[in-house]
Amino acid sequence: MKATDIKADNINKWAKDIIGTKNLPIPKKPTGTDPEFSFPDDPSALSPTKLGQLMMRFTSYFGYTQWLLGLADSEFALVDSEYKVNMNAAGIEIRESLGRVAADVVEAAVLKNNSSLTPLYERRQKLIAVRIQLEARLKIYEKMNYALSRELSRRDMEARIQ
Numbered sequence: 001m002k003a004t005d006i007k008a009d010n011i012n013k014w015a016k017d018i019i020g021t022k023n024l025p026i027p028k029k030p031t032g033t034d035p036e037f038s039f040p041d042d043p044s045a046l047s048p049t050k051l052g053q054l055m056m057r058f059t060s061y062f063g064y065t066q067w068l069l070g071l072a073d074s075e076f077a078l079v080d081s082e083y084k085v086n087m088n089a090a091g092i093e094i095r096e097s098l099g100r101v102a103a104d105v106v107e108a109a110v111l112k113n114n115s116s117l118t119p120l121y122e123r124r125q126k127l128i129a130v131r132i133q134l135e136a137r138l139k140i141y142e143k144m145n146y147a148l149s150r151e152l153s154r155r156d157m158e159a160r161i162q
Contacts, residue, residue, distance in 0.1 A: 003085050008078035027063040043151040055148045062141040069134040076127040083120050090114050
């Protein structure tokens, strides 16, 4: 077997099976059908119950998104590796004919002449976009949870002073 025969899907399935045997809990998808949420302008106006519920909601979103990011990162690493091996193998002829050129030039020439790499290239690009969006959402949920946590700490400090 050659390195170019290794497929990301096979390794990804194997990795999921291995992790599945560890009996680690997977975060549930947060409930609610509203894809958007509104963050209160003044968290001090929230009741303690509402504040706690909102914190748990963002914690739930954070955990679920972190799990999704792990899956996307894992798949991306495998797809990227498969892409690079196949790209480098296909780029040998181009490097020989063009001489010393930038890696981007070789990649563009390979993708132009070798349509078999196009699906892998597209999948790689999609995974990059998914990863960026998931990382952005993680930061959003983290910041919102921190803001609510600060409000909770402020209330606690205020209660101690009185």
